[in-house]
Amino acid sequence: MYAIIATGGKQYKVAEGDSIKIERLDAEVGSVVTFDQVLAVNNGELTIGCPTVENATVSATVEKVGKGKKVIVYKYKHKTGYHKKNGHRQLYTQVKIDKINA
Numbered sequence: 833m834y835a836i837i838a839t840g841g842k843q844y845k846v847a848e849g850d851s852i853k854i855e856r857l858d859a860e861v862g863s864v865v866t867f868d869q870v871l872a873v874n875n876g877e878l879t880i881g882c883p884t885v886e887n888a889t890v891s892a893t894v895e896k897v898g899k900g901k902k903v904i905v906y907k908y909k910h911k912t913g914y915h916k917k918n919g920h921r922q923l924y925t926q927v928k929i930d931k932i933n934a
Contacts, residue, residue: 856923
């Protein structure tokens with residue numbers, strides 16, 4: 833059984849027991865989060881929502897909150913002497929999928 837959920841502007845295919853990194857949520861470690869934007873559920877037969885599946889939710893427990901690896905952003909313009917180096921670390925929340933309610 834798996835489901836496709838939408839959170840943080842992205843879509844994720846999840847199954848029970850999976851651990852995924854998603855965009856940062858305002859939740860503490862150990863708290864339970866419910867995703868109600870379930871786009872599709874497959875439990876033997878595929879159910880696709882329009883745009884979401886009615887009465888379907890996915891429960892998850894927050895495992896970790898942190899920052900990803902640093903990405904270097906380097907801007908450069910030819911012949912003008914312009915260059916700028918910048919770094920970015922994306923914030924994430926790691927959740928473990930507990931139950932798919934469909």
